[in-house]
Amino acid sequence: MRLYHPLRRHARRLVAVAAISAALAPALVAQARITAPKDFFGFNIGDDYRLATYTQFVDYWKKIDAESDRMVVQEIGKSAEGRPQLMAIVTSPENHRNLAKYKDIATKLARAEISEEEAQRLAGEGKAIVWIDGGLHATEVLGASQLIETSYQMVSRTDPETMRFLNDVVILFVHANPDGMELVSSWYMREPDEKKRSTGGIPRLYQKYIGHDNNRDFYMGAQAETQNMLKIQYQEWYPQIVYNHHQTGPAGAVLFAPPFRAPHNHNFDPLVIYGVDLVGTSMHSRFALEGKPGAVRRDQAGYQTWWNGGLRTTVYFHNMIGLLTETIGNPTPIEIPFTPEKLIPQENYVYPITPQTWHFRQSVDYSVTANRAVLDVASRHREQFLYNIYRMGKNAIDKGSRDTWTDYPRRIAAVQEQIQKDRVQQAEGNARLAAMGGFSGVQPTKYFAELRKPELRDPRGFIMPSTQADFLAATHFVNALQKNGVDVLRASQSFNVAGKSYPAGSYVVKTAQAFRAHVMDMFEPQDYPNDLQYPGGPPKAPYDNAGYTLAFQMGVQFDRILDGFDCPCQKIPGLAEAPNGTVAGSGSGYLLSHQQTDAYYAVNQVLKNGGEVYWAKSAFQANGKTYPAGTFYVTGRGASRAALQKLAAEEGLSFEGGNKPNVETMRLYPTRIGLWDNYGGSMPSGWTRWLFEQYGFDFNVIYPAELDAGNLNAKYDVIIFVDGGIPETDRAGGGGFEGFGGGQPNAESIPAEYRNRLGRVTIAKTVPQLKEFMENGGTVITIGGSTSLARHLKLPVGNHLVERLQNGSERDLPREKLFIPGSVLQATVDNTTPLAHGMPQKLDVFFDNSPVFRLEPDASLKGVKAVAWFDSDKPLRSGWAWGQGYLKDGVAAVEAKVGNGMLFLFGPEITNRAQPHGTFKFLFNGIYYGAAMGKNGKPQVKANNN
Ligand SMILES: [Zn+2]
Numbered sequence: 001m002r003l004y005h006p007l008r009r010h011a012r013r014l015v016a017v018a019a020i021s022a023a024l025a026p027a028l029v030a031q032a033r034i035t036a037p038k039d040f041f042g043f044n045i046g047d048d049y050r051l052a053t054y055t056q057f058v059d060y061w062k063k064i065d066a067e068s069d070r071m072v073v074q075e076i077g078k079s080a081e082g083r084p085q086l087m088a089i090v091t092s093p094e095n096h097r098n099l100a101k102y103k104d105i106a107t108k109l110a111r112a113e114i115s116e117e118e119a120q121r122l123a124g125e126g127k128a129i130v131w132i133d134g135g136l137h138a139t140e141v142l143g144a145s146q147l148i149e150t151s152y153q154m155v156s157r158t159d160p161e162t163m164r165f166l167n168d169v170v171i172l173f174v175h176a177n178p179d180g181m182e183l184v185s186s187w188y189m190r191e192p193d194e195k196k197r198s199t200g201g202i203p204r205l206y207q208k209y210i211g212h213d214n215n216r217d218f219y220m221g222a223q224a225e226t227q228n229m230l231k232i233q234y235q236e237w238y239p240q241i242v243y244n245h246h247q248t249g250p251a252g253a254v255l256f257a258p259p260f261r262a263p264h265n266h267n268f269d270p271l272v273i274y275g276v277d278l279v280g281t282s283m284h285s286r287f288a289l290e291g292k293p294g295a296v297r298r299d300q301a302g303y304q305t306w307w308n309g310g311l312r313t314t315v316y317f318h319n320m321i322g323l324l325t326e327t328i329g330n331p332t333p334i335e336i337p338f339t340p341e342k343l344i345p346q347e348n349y350v351y352p353i354t355p356q357t358w359h360f361r362q363s364v365d366y367s368v369t370a371n372r373a374v375l376d377v378a379s380r381h382r383e384q385f386l387y388n389i390y391r392m393g394k395n396a397i398d399k400g401s402r403d404t405w406t407d408y409p410r411r412i413a414a415v416q417e418q419i420q421k422d423r424v425q426q427a428e429g430n431a432r433l434a435a436m437g438g439f440s441g442v443q444p445t446k447y448f449a450e451l452r453k454p455e456l457r458d459p460r461g462f463i464m465p466s467t468q469a470d471f472l473a474a475t476h477f478v479n480a481l482q483k484n485g486v487d488v489l490r491a492s493q494s495f496n497v498a499g500k501s502y503p504a505g506s507y508v509v510k511t512a513q514a515f516r517a518h519v520m521d522m523f524e525p526q527d528y529p530n531d532l533q534y535p536g537g538p539p540k541a542p543y544d545n546a547g548y549t550l551a552f553q554m555g556v557q558f559d560r561i562l563d564g565f566d567c568p569c570q571k572i573p574g575l576a577e578a579p580n581g582t583v584a585g586s587g588s589g590y591l592l593s594h595q596q597t598d599a600y601y602a603v604n605q606v607l608k609n610g611g612e613v614y615w616a617k618s619a620f621q622a623n624g625k626t627y628p629a630g631t632f633y634v635t636g637r638g639a640s641r642a643a644l645q646k647l648a649a650e651e652g653l654s655f656e657g658g659n660k661p662n663v664e665t666m667r668l669y670p671t672r673i674g675l676w677d678n679y680g681g682s683m684p685s686g687w688t689r690w691l692f693e694q695y696g697f698d699f700n701v702i703y704p705a706e707l708d709a710g711n712l713n714a715k716y717d718v719i720i721f722v723d724g725g726i727p728e729t730d731r732a733g734g735g736g737f738e739g740f741g742g743g744q745p746n747a748e749s750i751p752a753e754y755r756n757r758l759g760r761v762t763i764a765k766t767v768p769q770l771k772e773f774m775e776n777g778g779t780v781i782t783i784g785g786s787t788s789l790a791r792h793l794k795l796p797v798g799n800h801l802v803e804r805l806q807n808g809s810e811r812d813l814p815r816e817k818l819f820i821p822g823s824v825l826q827a828t829v830d831n832t833t834p835l836a837h838g839m840p841q842k843l844d845v846f847f848d849n850s851p852v853f854r855l856e857p858d859a860s861l862k863g864v865k866a867v868a869w870f871d872s873d874k875p876l877r878s879g880w881a882w883g884q885g886y887l888k889d890g891v892a893a894v895e896a897k898v899g900n901g902m903l904f905l906f907g908p909e910i911t912n913r914a915q916p917h918g919t920f921k922f923l924f925n926g927i928y929y930g931a932a933m934g935k936n937g938k939p940q941v942k943a944n945n946n
Contacts, residue, residue, distance in 0.1 A: 031069040031093070034156040035060075037148060045149040046361030049194035049331050051141055054083065054181040057148060061088055068155040069093040070166060076174070077228030080208035083178040085228050090154050090173060092166040095127055102127045102170055103237060109386055110238035110319065112393025112514040119394070123387035128378040131172045131232075131239040132371055136215055136311060138180025138206035139199050140247030141188070142329050145360070146367030147173060147245075153368060161376070168379035172237060176244075176311065177214060177225060180206035188331070197332055201745040203754035205681035209690040213683045213913060215244075218314035219522065219550060221483035222690070222914050229311070234318060234485030234515075240385040241279060243323040243374050244312035245367065252339030254294030254353055254366060255327035256301040257283045263529050264305045266406055268316045268517040269392040273305065275321040275385070279377050283325070286373035287351065292366055294336075294353030301326065306528065307544040308521050317518035318485065319392035321385070325370055329363025393514030400512030401564070404458045406520075407451060408527040415447050459511060459560040462523050463497060463567075466505035466579070468557040469595035472652055473917050477554045478507050478576045481522060487513050488576065489569035497565045505579055508569050522550045523558065525824075528880035538815045539882050545822030545848070547879015548915070552824045552844040555918025578652025583644045585623065585657025590644060592655055594630035594838035597917060600924045602647045603632060604696035607670050611638030614665040615928065617834060622658045630837025633660055666834070666932040673927060674702035674712070674719040676786075679744050679757040684722035684783070687914045688923075694914075695924070704759035707766045712773040717931040719773065720923070721761075723784030723909060726792070730762050767792045775899025779930025781923065787851050787905040793898065796856035796864055797905065800890035818886050822848040823879025827868045827892045827908070834929040835867050835895050835904060838921050843868065844877055845892060845908035846916045852890035852907055863897030893922065902930040 037043075040060050043050040052060070065073040070093060075084040095102065105126035108114050114122070134147025151173045154162065165171075175181070183206050184199055191197045205211030210223060217226040233239065249255045258280030264273055280297065287295045303324060308314050312322035328334065338355040345352060378385060464474045478488050489508040494501060511519055528546035532539055551558060583590065592599050594615075603613050612635040619629050634644070634655065644655045675692070677685040685701070692699050702719065712719065747755045770780055771793060782789050790797040801818060802810040825847045829836045845868070855866055869892055873885040881887075894905040904926045910919035 031155075032067055034064050034067050034152065036156070037152055044361065045145050045152075046359070046364035047331070048333055048359060049197055051145070051185040051188050051331055052148065053185040053189075054144075054175075054178045057144065057175070057181065058084065058086060060148065061086060061151070064152065064155055069096070070155045071151070072096065076232055078224060079178040080224045081179040083182070085178050085225055086175050087232060088151055088173040090151060090166070090171040091127065091169065092163075095167070095170060099170070102129070105386070106238045106240075109390040110393060110514060112390050112397055114390070116394075119387060119390040123383045123390065126382075126386045128169045128241070128382040128385050129172065129237055129239040130169050130374060130378045131174060131237075131242040132245075132374070133174040133176045133243070133311070134245050135178075135181045136176035136244065137212055137246060138177050138184040139202065140245075141184060141199055141331065142247050142327055142360070142363050142367060143245040144175065144181045146364050146371070147175060149364050150368050150371045161372075165372075165375040165379050168382045169375055171375065172232065172239060174229060174232065176229065177207055179208060180214075199330060199332075201680070201750075203679060203681075203750060203757060205683065205686050209686040210913075211681055211683050211686060213687065215310045216544070216913050217309070218311055219309045219484060219518070219548075220480050220913065220915055227483060230483045230485075233315065233320075234483075238318075238389070239320060240389050241321045241323065241374060241378055242312055242315045243325075243371070244310075246324055246326045247328065249294075249326055249328040250296055250301050251337060252342035252353075253296045253300070253328075253349065254292075254336070254358075254363075255325050255370075256296050256303065257325045257370065258303075258323055259297050260303050260305050261299040262304075263531060265308070265316065265517075265521065266408065266527065267520045267524075269319060269395055271388050271392050272316045272319065272321065275388065276305070276323065278381070279321055279323060279374055282377040283323075283370050283373040284350070286369055286376070287366070290369055292369055293351045295351065296349045298348040300348045302541070302543050304543040306526075306542055306546070307548070308518070309548065310544070314484065314518070317521050318515050319389050319396070319517070323374065325367070327363050327366060329358060329360050331360045333360070334358050396514050396516035397512050399458070400460060400510060400516045403454075405452055405456055406458055409529040410527050411451055411456070415450050418450065419443055419447055454562070457562045458520065459523070459562055460564050461508060461510040461512075461561045462519075462551075462558045463502055463561060464507040464556060464558045466491075466503050466507070469593070470555060470597060472578055472596050472598045473554050474507060474556045474558075475576050475578045475652070476917060477522075477551060477556045478572070480550060481509065481519070482572065482575050484515070484518055486515050486519055488572050489567070490572050490576070491567050491569050493568045495567045497561055497567065498559075498563065500559065502567075507576070508567055523560070525549055525552075525878035528823075530880075530882065536816075539819040542821050542880070545879065547823035547877070548846075549824055549878040550915065552877055553846055553916040553918060555840070555844065581648030581652045581654040583641055583648050583655045587658040588660060589633055589635040589658065590639070590655035591622065591627060591658040591661075592632040592634060592653065594628070594632055596653065596838075597920050597924070598651055598653060598695075599632060599838075600697075600921075601651055601695050602634075602644075602653050603668065603928070605647060606634055606639045606643070607668060608696070608698075609638060609643065611635065613668045614660065615668060615834070615837075615932070616661040617664045617666060618832075620661040620663045622661065623656060627661070628838075629832060630834065631661065633658070633665065635660070666929070668928050668932060669935075670698070671927055671931040672715060672717045673697060673699035674716040675699050676703075676707075676719065676721045676725040676761070677701045677757070678704060678760065679754065682722065682724050684724060684909075684911070688720065688722055688911050691911055691914050691920065697924075697927070703757045704761050704766060705756055707761065707769055708759070710769040710772065712769060713776045713778050716773070716778060717934060718779045718781060718927050719770070720781045721783065721786035721789065722911070723786060726761055726767075726782060726786040726789045727763065728785070728788050730764055763792050771898070774901035774903060777900040777934035779902045779904070779926065779934050780898075781904045781906070781926045781930070783906045783911065783923075784848075784850055784909055787853070787907060790853075790894070790896065790903065790905055793903070795896055795898075795903070796859040796862055797894060797896070798854040798856055800852040800854040801886060813883070813886055818883035820847055820849055820881045820884065821879070822846070822912075823881055824877040825870065825875040825881065825884075825887070825908070826872070826877050827875065828871045829868045829893075830866070833865070833867055833895065835893070835922065835925050837925060839918075843918060844916075845910070845919055846912045847908045848912070850892075850907040850909065852887055852892065853894055853905065855891055855894070865895055866891040866893070867895050868893035901934045904930065
């Protein structure tokens, strides 16, 4: 499944899929005996040393679906590897007969475009919709196991409580990762000696491309499984409660369950947090009720509600209650260790567990307890949850319809600074006296007025002009919003807002909608509060990224509109189709803008079809206008007009007739790309693999042993090391295995097909081969930590993030002084150099405690130059950048000559989770520019197309 290409065909296909699933009708039969798991699998769910595969799981669900009048199993789409992804709807037979009605009620309440009276009536009539999933992180095998057990119990039990749940609640049991369960269960069960079975050491990622990051894809919706689940969550069922199962628990405890620790994101409704607290607390209390100790909450684990993008966190921005548990347990029994301090009851660990041997079935039972606690509170508070999701949606619509302000931490800090300044002045410069008065606590309200200045209002909407250089990027962004149920409008004619004219085709997103929080979170900066372990102490790491504003990451141009406005706009149904591109004009060939990242798809297509493509190294005049440096020129030979017309129609790319630019050009050739990976699978490598497929780059995945064997120029023109590829040192821990399940196994213990993946990149053996590869004309592209290659090669590139000690020596800045977790920063780019062609001078980059370089004085003599750098002491655009002033004058991207070849260094995560569309061009440019330079423009051998 392709996110990006072709935009138009893709959009139509998604509509077709939706139509098919809507046609599915429940097929219910009267309930007889329900086959128990043991009678089907040959073991009880949770028995030691046993796991079911996804294939068996599918057959089991189909069987009990046929036996039960409480269950209907649906396919919600295909997985990345083509398996059917299943959801089971479980509720009373009576409710099943009225399912369409309950879905409609849930939709109307979530969308909140109804009157208060109707909302109250529908809340009374509706059923609570509760999502319970399993298997997202496939090595966390409890998830899928508890899903089987809970669904079995809910279709077979007849006790009064179960019957009440079925009457009040429509349960959506969702399998979150079919391919992963098949892989991990087969891996575990392949060992005949059950004592040797292990879920560790799996050979590849348990989601084809992204493994564990399948819980990092939800505002983007890049992957197949995410898209399937987003459709259920934000377009079909709108569950009020979403419960996402994980492993493993904190040491000395059985599980973490909400409430979560602060900070909470500033965009969503406070009722979200109170809802999470209510449901979470009922989980804890049910554990106590059933005599199941060992549940911790809040700051006993790192989980938060700040970051958007996880299965259970994106739901907060849609007014839903998102739950996560992290529970211990494995079919191979484990020990709960003795941790003395954990035996004393405390605020967030009320009911401690004692050390003991722990069997998988106990974890399954705990999970069932947790699920039943959720169903219980959903049943008892059914009407309240249904009304509250309406109330939150209505609050959001109201907020988007009037002037509102968000009191961001940075604004509060500015006011506090002002108060402090004024105090010092009043005290005639006596800072100590002023400080004694303090600037916290109650202050005159004139300072509050500073926070309510009209220019600080939250936007009523955002407009993305259709004339922006990369409107296709805006279209991809719009589709991420559409997948998340956001209403996006398109202007059918030109219009004016706030004195500016916008052309027809521009996209408009108004904040007066139920999912306003998600809109704000995707367009506006996150402002993560300074969160220190103690005053003056080191920062506390956020659970995931602190700042991630998608519009920034994707390089989308938009205007924030602070007053209410109207436009001649229509809601876009389904995914947005890119406007048709054109093939116009005459000449010996065609000119294609380099500012559109999608142009690379066309370049790759044309080259694969034997066409000729050139890249203008500077700006030039043609057709009565100036074309910027980087413009692609496709000759008429090899690329037929019809082929380009197809690309124009499908990709929305425009080709203008013209002659070959009368400036220096580089000819592009099919390029042989090697993408580093290792045993177990690197997630950044997998994301890049996915990205290459979207853009039509052919590539080989290359493992350490092949690198170490050398003679790399015979097979590759460009080799790419994403973060984690090149180690800092050859000591253990560098550049190693990053799977979630253990280290590298012995070669004899794994299937032969995976043995060539074993081994690690080392400075001793691999780096000399890379050096030879570059000296012979090859290009190496490094991202994040892999940029340490420059140091291994002794290039004049140092670390900018150091401090000088009194004895004159340098050391890395300590965490107390510098800490920049995943955030968006602004860099300045030399876009006259081909590596940065097509990019703006001011560029948002995704930074995650990334390397920042300092070029040594002899750098330019040695052919090493800065391509992007931080020229401000306040580069933060979104997130948290503790000590950001240290970045000033540091270098973010470097190009270096190494012999006849090139080395490119990118400190920031330019392809992070396939989200920063605005920086993908660094990678794509690097591939073709490096290859062209490496061969000095001479024709290359034909690419291998595998
Ligand atoms: Zn997990």
